[in-house]
Amino acid sequence: MSAQPATARSYSAVPAQPLRKGGVRIADVVKVYGTSEAGILAVDHCTFDVPPGEITVVVGPSGCGKTTLLNAIAGFHSISSGNIYLDDELLCGPRKLKAQPGPDRIVVFQNGALFPWKTNIENVTFGPIMQGLLSRAEAYEKARDMMADAGLRGIEHNYPGEMSSGVRRRVEIVRALMNDPKILLLDEPYRALDSLTKSVMHEALLEVFYKNRVTIFFITHDLEEAIFLGHRVVIMTTRPCRPKKILDIDIPHPRDYSVLTTKRFREFMDETAAAVHEEALKAFAAGEKER
Amino acid sequence: MAKAFVLRAMSTVGGDDFWRGIASIAVFLIFWEVGSRSQALFGIAFPWISQIPAPSAVLQELVVLVQDPSFWMSALLSTLRVFEGFLAAMVVGIPLGLAMAVSRTFYGITFPVFEVLRPIPPLAWVPASIIFWPTQELSIAFVTFLGAFFTIVINVIGGAQAIDVRYFQAARSMGSSTWDIFCRIILPATLPSIVVGATVGVGITWAVVVAAEMISGGGSAGSVGGAAGGGLGFFIWNSYVGGSYTQIVAGMISIGIAGYLSSAVLRKIGKWLTPWLSQY
Numbered sequence: 428m429s430a431q432p433a434t435a436r437s438y439s440a441v442p443a444q445p446l447r448k449g450g451v452r453i454a455d456v457v458k459v460y461g462t463s464e465a466g467i468l469a470v471d472h473c474t475f476d477v478p479p480g481e482i483t484v485v486v487g488p489s490g491c492g493k494t495t496l497l498n499a500i501a502g503f504h505s506i507s508s509g510n511i512y513l514d515d516e517l518l519c520g521p522r523k524l525k526a527q528p529g530p531d532r533i534v535v536f537q538n539g540a541l542f543p544w545k546t547n548i549e550n551v552t553f554g555p556i557m558q559g560l561l562s563r564a565e566a567y568e569k570a571r572d573m574m575a576d577a578g579l580r581g582i583e584h585n586y587p588g589e590m591s592s593g594v595r596r597r598v599e600i601v602r603a604l605m606n607d608p609k610i611l612l613l614d615e616p617y618r619a620l621d622s623l624t625k626s627v628m629h630e631a632l633l634e635v636f637y638k639n640r641v642t643i644f645f646i647t648h649d650l651e652e653a654i655f656l657g658h659r660v661v662i663m664t665t666r667p668c669r670p671k672k673i674l675d676i677d678i679p680h681p682r683d684y685s686v687l688t689t690k691r692f693r694e695f696m697d698e699t700a701a702a703v704h705e706e707a708l709k710a711f712a713a714g715e716k717e718r
Numbered sequence: 719m720a721k722a723f724v725l726r727a728m729s730t731v732g733g734d735d736f737w738r739g740i741a742s743i744a745v746f747l748i749f750w751e752v753g754s755r756s757q758a759l760f761g762i763a764f765p766w767i768s769q770i771p772a773p774s775a776v777l778q779e780l781v782v783l784v785q786d787p788s789f790w791m792s793a794l795l796s797t798l799r800v801f802e803g804f805l806a807a808m809v810v811g812i813p814l815g816l817a818m819a820v821s822r823t824f825y826g827i828t829f830p831v832f833e834v835l836r837p838i839p840p841l842a843w844v845p846a847s848i849i850f851w852p853t854q855e856l857s858i859a860f861v862t863f864l865g866a867f868f869t870i871v872i873n874v875i876g877g878a879q880a881i882d883v884r885y886f887q888a889a890r891s892m893g894s895s896t897w898d899i900f901c902r903i904i905l906p907a908t909l910p911s912i913v914v915g916a917t918v919g920v921g922i923t924w925a926v927v928v929a930a931e932m933i934s935g936g937g938s939a940g941s942v943g944g945a946a947g948g949g950l951g952f953f954i955w956n957s958y959v960g961g962s963y964t965q966i967v968a969g970m971i972s973i974g975i976a977g978y979l980s981s982a983v984l985r986k987i988g989k990w991l992t993p994w995l996s997q998y
Contacts, residue, residue, distance in 0.1 A: 540884035544906040554892035586994040
């Protein structure tokens with residue numbers, strides 16, 4: 428904890444409500460792409476909660492519209508109707524269909540969005556320096572601490588292009604955490620990684636989560652990943668996307684990879700596999716029709 | 719990645735690629751030497767190549783030329799024109815390209831005109847340029863400018879439009895203003911394309927300046943008798959008129975070397991400006 432003074436400080440300042448921020452409420456959200464007559468319905472009256480200080484994983488077939496939801500929270504895209512709240516504050520609603528992007532909601536992108544022309548530490552310090560929160564020296568000090576903490580010592584002055592994709596993703600998560608976000612929005616961040624790297628990344632992410640207690644909104648199409656990481660798993664229907672099944676995973680945290688072989692984990696897998704498979708089949712059929 | 723690899727291979731003196739390069743040039747020179755002496759050596763004149771002066775003769779000519787101040791004057795004149803035209807093309811082309819890439823309105827207004835003018839070869843501008851511009855020097859500089867200008871603009875537009883939207887989204891999330899995004903995302907992300915445009919552009923500039931000198935500077939330099947004219951293009955044209963074939967080839971080679979040096983300098987500067995590209 429002491430290795431991350433700034434992060435720890437922001438939480439300890441409010442002992443009355445420890446570790447409780449970044450809750451997102453998605454209420455009856457609809458998103459239509461294109462015109463209302465000839466549009467594509469991507470999100471269909473979607474309602475669910477992302478509890479603060481927990482990991483919520485959204486599972487659905489590729490292209491089902493779950494990224495649309497993430498983009499709406501981040502403020503990259505507008506919604507068509509409904510409301511999204513962050514800690515009871517309206518992010519977007521009927522009067523303001525597009526939220527303002529901000530450092531309280533940072534996205535870690537599917538293929539990574541580290542700036543290739545900046546070194547790793549320049550990437551990590553980008554947010555605080557841009558917002559004028561820290562001086563360059565302070566930002567560098569904090570960044571060095573946080574990178575060392577995440578096992579990324581010694582690569583500060585390398586360019587992201589020199590690193591493996593697993594390391595790049597970890598640097599990107601540190602870059603996100605440097606902004607003290609209320610919620611981290613992860614859009615299939617480990618999709619392009621091999622399964623061995625993926626398992627290492629999962630444990631690294633959980634470690635980050637236990638240290639920072641930042642709310643995490645995680646999108647994936649990998650059910651095993653979802654159940655392993657999530658406090659809550661939201662299984663989406665294929666497009667238009669709507670929660671089909673919401674599960675609270677009662678496997679206690681902290682978790683490590685031994686969880687995968689437990690009976691409870693298999694039960695959750697069995698319980699959800701059929702639902703996910705059914706949606707995947709629908710998505711496949713729909714995909715064939717489009718051609 | 720492939721580009722970075724080539725750059726590295728070329729810069730290692732003594733490496734495999736270095737010796738391959740030496741061997742390739744040597745074989746080329748031997749073939750040329752034997753070919754141009756074919757009449758004397760085999761009694762048969764090889765077609766085409768036997769008309770060309772042998773490299774040894776050209777080398778002798780070059781040795782004489784490098785001691786001649788007027789040759790250096792010609793080289794300097796051409797270099798200055800290339801430099802002026804190229805610099806003007808960068809100064810006008812980069813902001814224009816960025817503006818076209820950033821503003822859809824500006825793009826809509828300017829791109830059609832740009833696309834109509836772009837296919838016109840710079841040399842087709844020579845007569846109009848001589849009419850429009852008050853001095854011969856300015857007309858040559860203008861045609862040289864055009865040679866690099868369109869290539870640079872097209873590369874800047876392409877580079878800036880290809881920037882991944884995620885970079886903008888990430889920067890926006892982390893609190894960047896529009897100006898920050900321009901300076902810290904658009905500019906560095908476009909830099910590699912600017913370097914490519916400049917390296918290609920400077921080559922075109924050499925091609926254009928020599929032709930422009932032949933047409934305008936070369937043709938009338940004697941009659942005008944002023945400061946205008948001269949340059950390597952004029953030098954080659956003059957050698958042709960005077961019937962000195964070794965001088966023609968020596969002039970051509972000088973241009974080749976000058977063009978190569980310009981590109982090499984730009985590549986070095988480009989590498990220094992975009993360190994993240996050569997780190998793989």
